[in-house]
Amino acid sequence: MFAQHLQPNLSPESVEKSPTRNGYGDGLLEAGKRDEHVVAICCDLTGSTRTDKFADEFPNRFVQGGVAEQNLASVGSGMAALGKVPFIASYAMFSPGRNWEQIRTTIAYNDANVKIVGAHAGVSVGPDGATHQAIEDIAIMRALPNMIVIAPADEHEARKATLAAAKHVGPVYFRLGRSATPVVTTPDSPFEIGKAVRMFSRDESLERKVGIVSTGSLLFNTLMAAEELQKNGVGASVLHIATIKPLDEEQLLAFAQEHDAIVTVEEHQVTGGLGGAVAEFLSGVYPTKISRVGVQDQFGQSGDPDELVEHYGMGIDSIVAAGRRVLE
Amino acid sequence: MSIMQYLTSQEIKKLEFKANEIRQSIIEMLTEAGSGHTAGPLGMADVFTLLYFGILKHDPKNPDWEERDRLILSNGHICPVLYATLAHAGYFPVEELLTLRKFGSRLQGHPHRQSLPGLETSSGPLGSGLSQAIGMALAERISNPYSAKFMYCLTGDGELQEGQIWEAAFLAGKEKLNNLIMIVDRNGIQIDGYTKDVMPMEPLAEKFESFNFDVQEVDGHNIRALNDAIGKAQAVYGQPSVIIAHTIASKGVDVFERDFRWHGNPPGKGPEDRVTKDKQAEVALEKLRTLAGTINTHDA
Numbered sequence: 001m002f003a004q005h006l007q008p009n010l011s012p013e014s015v016e017k018s019p020t021r022n023g024y025g026d027g028l029l030e031a032g033k034r035d036e037h038v039v040a041i042c043c044d045l046t047g048s049t050r051t052d053k054f055a056d057e058f059p060n061r062f063v064q065g066g067v068a069e070q071n072l073a074s075v076g077s078g079m080a081a082l083g084k085v086p087f088i089a090s091y092a093m094f095s096p097g098r099n100w101e102q103i104r105t106t107i108a109y110n111d112a113n114v115k116i117v118g119a120h121a122g123v124s125v126g127p128d129g130a131t132h133q134a135i136e137d138i139a140i141m142r143a144l145p146n147m148i149v150i151a152p153a154d155e156h157e158a159r160k161a162t163l164a165a166a167k168h169v170g171p172v173y174f175r176l177g178r179s180a181t182p183v184v185t186t187p188d189s190p191f192e193i194g195k196a197v198r199m200f201s202r203d204e205s206l207e208r209k210v211g212i213v214s215t216g217s218l219l220f221n222t223l224m225a226a227e228e229l230q231k232n233g234v235g236a237s238v239l240h241i242a243t244i245k246p247l248d249e250e251q252l253l254a255f256a257q258e259h260d261a262i263v264t265v266e267e268h269q270v271t272g273g274l275g276g277a278v279a280e281f282l283s284g285v286y287p288t289k290i291s292r293v294g295v296q297d298q299f300g301q302s303g304d305p306d307e308l309v310e311h312y313g314m315g316i317d318s319i320v321a322a323g324r325r326v327l328e
Numbered sequence: 329m330s331i332m333q334y335l336t337s338q339e340i341k342k343l344e345f346k347a348n349e350i351r352q353s354i355i356e357m358l359t360e361a362g363s364g365h366t367a368g369p370l371g372m373a374d375v376f377t378l379l380y381f382g383i384l385k386h387d388p389k390n391p392d393w394e395e396r397d398r399l400i401l402s403n404g405h406i407c408p409v410l411y412a413t414l415a416h417a418g419y420f421p422v423e424e425l426l427t428l429r430k431f432g433s434r435l436q437g438h439p440h441r442q443s444l445p446g447l448e449t450s451s452g453p454l455g456s457g458l459s460q461a462i463g464m465a466l467a468e469r470i471s472n473p474y475s476a477k478f479m480y481c482l483t484g485d486g487e488l489q490e491g492q493i494w495e496a497a498f499l500a501g502k503e504k505l506n507n508l509i510m511i512v513d514r515n516g517i518q519i520d521g522y523t524k525d526v527m528p529m530e531p532l533a534e535k536f537e538s539f540n541f542d543v544q545e546v547d548g549h550n551i552r553a554l555n556d557a558i559g560k561a562q563a564v565y566g567q568p569s570v571i572i573a574h575t576i577a578s579k580g581v582d583v584f585e586r587d588f589r590w591h592g593n594p595p596g597k598g599p600e601d602r603v604t605k606d607k608q609a610e611v612a613l614e615k616l617r618t619l620a621g622t623i624n625t626h627d628a
Contacts, residue, residue: 063466068495074456078463101453106460109450110441
């Protein structure tokens with residue numbers, strides 16, 4: 001059963017679509033209105049990352065940094081040192097992709113209050129191809145002490161994550177997608193940094209039980225897959241983990257204990273991302289079978305976003321298949 | 329200190345004594361640590377002494393004072409001179425300098441901002457300091473367009489081979505950050521050799537000029553000249569400033585001077601052609617004490 005707080009009548013035919021970057025654009029503007037310390041720096045991608053709404057409203061609190069992502073990270077650190085709350089925005093492939101060391105030394109090691117916004121994450125970037133599809137960003141950011149890592153599910157969650165990041169004191173990374181993806185949650189759905197949310201609860205009369213853990217905009221495919229599994233006699237629940245670090249260990253442990261096996265779903269390499277985090281945690285406290293849905297140690301390519309998500313094994317059918325397989 | 333402060337001969341001699349004390353501390357702490365960098369810290373002792381004892385608005389008893397100027401050390405490996413200067417200025421006990429690089433010490437091998445009062449950032453990986461100083465300068469301009477705060481960024485010269493420096497230089501020039509003063513330690517050496525062999529960087533002044541910096545070149549051991557240059561840099565309007573300080577690597581210990589092999593070795597582990605390892609620390613301290621004795625007899 002779908003959680004009460006989600007959009008009504010979710011189905012592939014009727015679901016509304018919008019890119020998560022839109023939610024960030026709205027959230028940043030709102031954060032800027034609430035707190036005069038919020039500033040933004042962008043690397044020649046102001047419109048594309050949706051930082052433009054903030055830049056238009058607060059031109060004196062916006063810095064156009066040009067195509068220079070290493071500088072971007074450290075300028076952000078310097079601004080934070082003087083009390084600003086900088087949002088530094090680029091494509092995830094370049095920030096944190098290109099400037100990881102600057103993020104490590106000048107933001108994470110300094111525990112600087114910088115918010116790193118990585119747009120165009122995942123293969124759903126589409127026609128731009130593999131060079132622009134960040135599918136390793138969660139792994140490299142999750143490895144950094146002091147860093148919070150968030151992958152919002154949709155436009156509404158991206159807006160809430162932006163506002164939460166602005167309020168949180170300390171470094172935060174969140175990734176955004178380029179293409180329009182299903183809007184699953186509502187403005188009233190719960191969101192809190194570090195808290196997982198149950199999005200679909202299983203039919204308790206069914207004997208076999210799989211728990212599916214999702215992050216980012218594959219939440220919709222995950223929900224559809226859970227519904228499909230249940231139609232075919234497999235109990236399925238969905239726990240959405242928007243905050244990959246810190247992991248909501250309490251809920252994840254309880255979720256694993258309630259199910260026979262776990263499937264993780266992310267638009268990211270299966271190594272080091274959500275699947276890695278879940279496996280690392282559960283192997284120590286409650287070893288259980290885990291099947292990881294995501295990109296299998298490959299690079300992406302050009303194509304339509306949906307086509308690529310299907311091709312790389314993250315479509316609804318692939319999640320259903322993973323759910324069946326892990327219970328065998 | 330106010331803009332273009334004139335220094336009397338007496339004041340200059342006092343600063344020279346202080347720099348000499350700081351150099352002695354550097355030798356002692358590096359020898360005790362058994363590892364670390366010698367050439368850069370000794371070479372920059374005059375610049376650090378002038379900044380902390382003559383230029384910066386700061387309060388060692390209140391390191392988080394909001395109105396302080398910021399000193400961002402970009403080439404973190406020369407931190408022995410920063411630590412020694414901070415200790416002599418009163419940020420923490422001078423005895424603590426002997427914990428450099430040891431387990432549990434606040435004096436990490438490369439600076440960690442949260443470990444020690446007086447540090448404005450963590451550094452070590454080269455090329456990031458100018459960007460951070462720019463971030464501070466921008467933040468200050470947004471908060472207070474009439475601010476009198478200056479952001480001083482100290483870099484090495486080999487460090488200028490990092491691409492990030494020039495990303496930052498673009499932005500500093502574009503934003504006309506006259507509250508930013510960069511000081512380059514132009515000692516001409518880096519780990520693998522002389523900068524002119526490893527990666528020639530001249531004409532350096534012209535490079536910065538082309539990025540819209542106000543550029544001055546100065547003898548990095550002449551306190552009066554340095555003081556004048558910083559005063560002029562503070563008065564520059566509508567441009568960031570860079571002072572290229574020509575320094576002598578390992579300045580003050582003639583048997584170590586100008587030799588790139590002293591870049592990353594402490595006394596006791598340096599090249600032996602001019603003094604054997606077992607005598608290096610002792611000879612260095614002796615040379616410095618002798619030099620201190622001459623300060624009062626020369627013209628400042």
